[in-house]
Amino acid sequence: MKRALLIGLALLAAAGFAALGIWQVQRLAWKQDLIARVDARIHAAPAPVPPPAGWSGLGTQAFEYRRVRARGVFEHDRETLVQAVTERGAGFWVVTPLRTGQGIVLVNRGFVPGDRRSASTRTAGQVSGTVTVIGLMRASEPAGGFLRSNDPAADRWYSRDVAAIARTRGLGPVAPFFVDADASPNPGGYPLGGLTVVRFRNSHLVYALTWFALALLSAEAAALAWRSPVRR
CATH class of the missing domain: 1.10.287 (Helix Hairpins)
Incomplete structure (x- = not known):
């Protein structure tokens, strides 16, 4: 038995x-x-950012890391600094609203070290007029980072939470994704784009x-x- x-x-x-x-x-x-x-998406020719009519139906797997092109004007006075640790060290992502002809898209323009946190230290990079941004579509990062929650009231950000940033900055309706800018150099060298990490375990x-x-x-x-x- x-x-x-x-x-x-x-x-x-x-x-x-x-x-x-x-x-x-x-x-x-x-x-x-x-x-x-x-891999096919990040090496493809950039396509136009999806229009607002299609934003509500976007699924993360359908657009994540799609290479896109957006044309508009940056609203630098409404930029948001998100804490980041990159291959260049600790610092911040500079997330700036881009007002396009079809609505507002948040753009992660790239990395700045701690001593360039203030916009006054990188005025050359605060480009004015109409610009074209090429980068990768990324999904919003709600709530915060590992063991640290975003604190909009104190303007402390640990993740690129599109909806929360839009509410805090009074932007109104924005695209439900953000765009990681590519490595095209900015005047003055900052922000430093093209640091998107594409790695899957x-x-x-x-x-x-x-x-x-x-x-x-x-x-x-x-x-x-x-x-x-x-x-x-």
Whole structure:
């Protein structure tokens, strides 16, 4: 009776581990497809920013990292500084409303170090007149960063929360996404664009092999229990 129970448990564990392995293989295929689609988007020719009529129907997977082009006028007096840690060190993202002919789009113009936080230290970069911005569409980052919540009242921002920034700056309706500007240089060198990190963790193959190995060990345990002589 005990041997039968042991065999049953081992076979049940083997089936469960095998199912998890198959699931990870499916996740691997999904992740590889996602990486391929994103890679195609970031290297494609820039397309116009979607018009307001299509904003409500945008799904994150449909637009994330799409390369786009927007033309309008920056409203520098309403820029927002979002704390950031980049390959250039700690500093801030400069998020500025771009008023286009079809509405307002928030643009992450790029990175500035702490000593360039004040707009008065980078006046050359506060370009006026009509500009064309090329960059990647990004999904809004609501709430805040890791273990730190945005505090609009104190003007402390840890994530690029489009809706909250729009409310705080009194912008009215804005696009539900923001655009990460590319590396086109700004006068004076700041903000520094083109620092978007496009990286997807892909450990599904390792997980799949681990689950299949555990399934094999469990099946072997069941076989050993089956072959073991019954002791009275």
